[in-house]
Each structure stands twice: as C-alpha cells, then as structure tokens.
Amino acid sequence: MVALVDCNSFYASCEQVFRPDLQGKPVVVLSNNDGCIIAANREAKSLAHIPMFEPVFKIKDRLIKEGVVFFSSNYTLYDEMSRRVMNILKDFSAEVEVYSIDESFISLRGMDHYDLGTYAYQIKKTIFQYTGLPVGVGIGPGKVLAKLANRIAKKTTGQHEQVYIIDSETKRIKALKETAIKDIWGIGKKHCIRLNNVGVISAFDFTQLSLAWVRKNMTVVGERIWRELRGEACMPIITVPKSKKMIGTAKSFGRKLENLELIEEACAYYISEVAEILRKQKSCARYLQVFLQTNYHSKRDKQYHKTYTLPLSVATNNTLLLIREAKKILYGIYKPGYCYKKVGVMLSGIIPEGQVQTNLFESPDNFTPPALMKVLDEINLKYGKATLTSGLLGSKERQKEWELIKEERSPRYTTQWKELLKI
DNA sequence: TCTGGGGTCCTAGGACCC
DNA sequence: TCTGGGGTCCTAGGACCC
Numbered sequence: 001m002v003a004l005v006d007c008n009s010f011y012a013s014c015e016q017v018f019r020p021d022l023q024g025k026p027v028v029v030l031s032n033n034d035g036c037i038i039a040a041n042r043e044a045k046s047l048a049h050i051p052m053f054e055p056v057f058k059i060k061d062r063l064i065k066e067g068v069v070f071f072s073s074n075y076t077l078y079d080e081m082s083r084r085v086m087n088i089l090k091d092f093s094a095e096v097e098v099y100s101i102d103e104s105f106i107s108l109r110g111m112d113h114y115d116l117g118t119y120a121y122q123i124k125k126t127i128f129q130y131t132g133l134p135v136g137v138g139i140g141p142g143k144v145l146a147k148l149a150n151r152i153a154k155k156t157t158g159q160h161e162q163v164y165i166i167d168s169e170t171k172r173i174k175a176l177k178e179t180a181i182k183d184i185w186g187i188g189k190k191h192c193i194r195l196n197n198v199g200v201i202s203a204f205d206f207t208q209l210s211l212a213w214v215r216k217n218m219t220v221v222g223e224r225i226w227r228e229l230r231g232e233a234c235m236p237i238i239t240v241p242k243s244k245k246m247i248g249t250a251k252s253f254g255r256k257l258e259n260l261e262l263i264e265e266a267c268a269y270y271i272s273e274v275a276e277i278l279r280k281q282k283s284c285a286r287y288l289q290v291f292l293q294t295n296y297h298s299k300r301d302k303q304y305h306k307t308y309t310l311p312l313s314v315a316t317n318n319t320l321l322l323i324r325e326a327k328k329i330l331y332g333i334y335k336p337g338y339c340y341k342k343v344g345v346m347l348s349g350i351i352p353e354g355q356v357q358t359n360l361f362e363s364p365d366n367f368t369p370p371a372l373m374k375v376l377d378e379i380n381l382k383y384g385k386a387t388l389t390s391g392l393l394g395s396k397e398r399q400k401e402w403e404l405i406k407e408e409r410s411p412r413y414t415t416q417w418k419e420l421l422k423i
Numbered sequence: 424t425c426t427g428g429g430g431t432c433c434t435a436g437g438a439c440c441c
Numbered sequence: 442t443c444t445g446g447g448g449t450c451c452t453a454g455g456a457c458c459c
Contacts, residue, residue: 030445031444032445032446033444033445034443035443035444035445036444036445038445038446053444055443055444056443056444057442057443057444058444073445219450219451219452220450220451220452221450221451244448245448245449246448246449247447247448248448249446249447250445250446250447251445251446252444252445295444297443297444298444344446405443
C-alpha cells in the first residue's frame with residue numbers, strides 16, 4: 001500500500017501558522033506580482049466563490065468587504081515549512097517520494113500487520129504537533145488510487161479526520177464510480193474531452209475501456225493510469241530525486257519596461273539564480289535559452305515574443321560566462337518600441353560537472369573557473385542571497401525598477417536570521 | 424529488374440502536474 | 442491600471458552511425 005500525504009491549502013496554512021490571530025479567518029495567497037489567487041484556505045473557499053487563477057484585481061474589492069486577508073507569496077517560508085514536513089515523514093517510512101512542495105508519497109510496504117488508519121492519524125497528529133500544518137492522508141494499493149483516496153478524504157471527511165483508505169474491491173469500485181474521469185491524477189483537459197467523446201464519464205467507465213484503445217490513444221502514460229485504477233500498482237516510489245534536466249526562471253516585471261538596460265539587469269539576475277541551482281546539483285548546461293515577451297493580456301500594446309536557444313561550445317555553470325552569453329542573445333532578440341513584461345532564461349542539456357566535453361580550441365578554464373564560483377556560492381550561502389553578484393545585475397535601487405510586486409509579503413519567519421545577519 | 428538491417432541521439436510538440 | 446511560475450514524460454521524425 002501507498003499513502004499520499006498532502007498539506008491542506010499549503011501556502012495559506014503556512015501563513016496562518018505564524019499568525020494565530022488569523023485562525024478561523026479567510027486567507028488567500030497571491031501569485032508572483034500579486035496577480036492572481038493561488039491558494040485559499042477552507043474559510044476563504046466557503047465564504048464565496050473564489051476562482052483560483054482569476055486576476056485578483058477583478059474581485060479584490062468584493063473580497064476585502066468580506067474580510068479576506070491577502071498575502072503575497074513567500075516561497076522562502078513555504079520551502080522551509082515543506083522541508084520540515086517531509087523530514088517528519090521520513091520517520092514514518094523508509095521510502096518517501098517528495099512529489100511537490102506540499103505532498104509526498106510514502107510506501108507502506110511491510111506494514112500489513114499495522115492498522116493503517118491508526119497509522120495515518122499518527123502521521124497527521126505528529127505533523128500538526130511539530131509544524132502546525134494540517135494534512136490529509138489517502139491510502140491505496142498504488143499511487144493513483146492513493147491520490148484518489150486523498151481526494152475523497154478531503155471532500156467527504158471532517159476537518160480533523162482527512163483520512164481515507166481504499167483497501168477493498170468494494171471501496172475501489174465505489175470510489176471509481178463516484179469520481180469523474182477529469183478528477184483522476186494524470187487525466188488533463190485534452191484526454192478528458194477525448195474520453196467524454198467515447199462515453200467515458202466516470203473513472204469506472206475508463207477502467208472498462210480496452211487496454212488497446214487506451215494504449216493507442218493515450219500512450220503508455222494512459223496505460224499506467226488504467227492499470228493503477230484497476231488495482232495494479234505500476235508506478236514506483238522514487239526516493240532519490242533525479243537531478244534536474246532543465247532549470248529556468250521567468251518572472252513578470254513589476255511594470256512594463258521598454259529600456260533594454262533594465263531588462264538586461266533582470267536577465268542577469270535570473271541567470272545568477274539558475275546558475276547557482278545548477279552548481280548546487282554539480283552540473284553544467286549545454287544550452288542557454290533566453291526569451292522576451294510583451295504583455296499578452298493587453299489589447300492596446302503591440303505584441304512581440306521571441307525565443308532564442310544558444311548551444312554553448314562547452315557546457316558550463318559559470319555565472320559570469322552565462323551572463324555574457326545571455327546578453328548577446330538578448331541584444332539579438334530585443335526590438336525597440338515595445339513594452340516588455342517578461343524576460344526568461346532556461347538552461348538545458350544538463351550534464352554532470354565531471355562529464356563536460358572540452359573542445360580543442362578553448363581552455364576549459366574559460367568555462368568553469370571553480371574557485372571563483374565556489375567563493376561566490378559560499379559567501380551567498382553564509383550572508384544571504386545575492387550578497388555578492390556580478391556588477392551587471394545593477395544596483396539594489398535599480399532592481400526596484402523591474403522586480404516583482406509583493407505588497408503583502410509576510411516576514412521570512414523561519415530563515416530571517418540570514419537577512420538580519422546581512423544588516 | 425534489382426536497392427539491408429539494426430541501432431542511437433537529438434529536437435519539437437503535445438499533454439500533464441503542482 | 443492590475444492577468445503566475447516551474448517543471449516532467451512521451452512520441453515521432455530527422456540525422457547519423459556501423
């Protein structure tokens with residue numbers, strides 16, 4: 001059996017842990033740039049119809065009247081809270097797959113003699129006691145059914161229960177019959193339309209299709225879901241996270257920018273972020289992609305969008321070199337006269353540091369001067385993000401010209417010592 | 424008139440997830 | 442006026458190898 005443990009309204013719950021005065025009050029968390037709602041707690045959801053991913057400016061007035069408390073997203077805080085939850089789970093199972101910031105699959109193999117329901121409550125209780133975060137637990141004979149059980153736990157049980165186990169054929173069939181196919185993990189919009197067209201409405205209907213049809217129309221991905229729903233576990237728990245194959249970042253500017261210089265500084269900043277992640281996993285990248293785009297929501301502005309991918313002659317994780325190359329790309333794709341909203345960078349073709357193929361004409365040292373990057377990372381780890389940077393990132397003051405809007409960000413409660421140390 | 428067989432690597436595009 | 446960000450996996454088809 002497999003359990004899926006996931007935190008309820010994770011971001012909103014994280015905020016509430018440090019603001020006990022908000023217990024029982026409606027809380028929502030906004031996306032970057034305070035653009036739309038990405039998390040809402042139970043109270044906020046029950047208050048009124050809160051559409052996720054709706055632009056918040058459209059409904060803000062109404063929500064303020066109803067007493068909803070807003071937070072900008074504070075990923076530093078959420079990451080740390082997530083780490084704490086996942087560490088607790090490691091006490092409950094030898095096989096933990098951290099699936100996302102707020103959920104993990106854990107294997108319950110070899111625990112047949114346990115009462116799994118009691119075990120699930122112990123997990124819930126411990127996490128709440130140590131972190132203040134409420135979680136739901138779904139248990140089933142495979143990942144997809146565990147996901148489904150978790151969904152049922154959230155929907156049909158009370159706030160303090162939030163546990164559901166699919167451990168018999170009767171329960172499995174019942175769950176499948178009561179769940180729409182669109183609500184199954186792995187079935188997205190496109191497959192849902194295709195399935196509805198052949199008369200598949202519930203998850204149970206899906207399991208009655210022939211394997212040949214599923215395989216043909218939905219590839220091996222669909223086949224796995226089909227098998228899992230029928231009770232055959234075929235997705236392994238992945239306990240060792242794979243190293244990343246792409247590392248990218250792309251954030252909207254706080255306002256529209258025409259000026260190439262400011263866009264360059266934002267771009268250089270993003271490069272230094274992704275290169276640091278690359279070095280952390282001891283890898284180098286062979287491809288560097290940069291893109292630039294205007295605000296595609298705007299009906300007034302002229303639209304422009306351009307992406308360019310540059311193969312690097314030698315794979316690297318050197319921030320300074322990557323900034324230099326990114327700048328060249330940016331000069332190539334930038335066209336004056338547009339209001340730009342976003343610049344993005346992406347590293348791909350990622351390989352381990354030790355496998356970099358040098359070339360005949362350039363010294364490898366041009367690409368990876370290890371000492372300098374090591375010092376850079378050590379200083380930033382010790383004194384906080386971006387303490388030491390390339391001069392091309394521009395001054396802190398200038399950063400305010402392009403950085404994200406985060407009007408309602410809470411303090412970084414769990415990691416603030418780093419910020420204090422900087423002062 | 425006849426024209427092999429068995430592979431790998433890479434990329435773009437589609438679909439999906441949180 | 443204001444509309445998120447960061448990923449994964451799979452397949453087909455092209456290029457290339459022996």
